[in-house]
Amino acid sequence: MPRPRALVTGASSGIGLAFARQLARGGYDLVVVARSAGRLHELAEELKREHGAETEVLTADLSADAGIAAVEARLAAATGPVDVLVNNAGVGTFGRFVDLPIASEIDEIELNVVALVRLTRAVLPGLIERGTGGVINVASLAAYQPGPFEATYCATKAFVNSFSQAVHEEVRGAGVTVLSLCPGFTITEFQERGGADTSKLPSFASQTADEVVTGALKAFRRGRAVHIPGGSNKVLVATARLSPQRVARKMAAMVGRRLARI
16 A cells, blocks of 8 residues: 655755654655755655655745746646645744845745645645545744734734635535644744744743644644644633734734844
């Protein structure tokens, strides 16, 4: 019996790397996608050695049309069909919106939103036809309220969360699951690349990538629409929902200022 296959974007580090490792451990072959070819080839060797997983390396920049198109073609291919898509690739920018280069904000939207939508659309017809598998879209706890000093990032994650839940309901009767994964602070290279300062965040507010992925895969297998890892993160979401918007914005601004070093 052939092994199922998962395609993971942003697989060279952080949450994407944890997804690749845990899926391989669970019996999946992989297609790993990122811009860092060297890291991907090292990962492919590791997954073969440790778990016997056949791993395709697909180097692509998902903030560019050509990169998205290459991954779309792989997802739509009849040979070696993809059973699970993990849309993990993403970027965040931190600071006052008016001070940030508009080009970087547009690139952020292209990667966090446009690429995710296109790749989800590319894989779904095959999944629905076979009546199995699904998509895990990595959103964020930031999806649940506006985020001063990370305005574009929070807005893109709100889109991902809303989009994923809507499509989950559309395909629910087809045997396909779409999961919105909304982790809180997960200490990876993501914050460093975005210029965020996480040194003053309390320890209870963060999780490891492995913790996030373990819970996400369990929720995915159960056919859930949303997974918020960690009890403290669930409390934060509930608090944001119950608080007046003005209060929630001010609380988010306090965190945003620390991350942006303002």
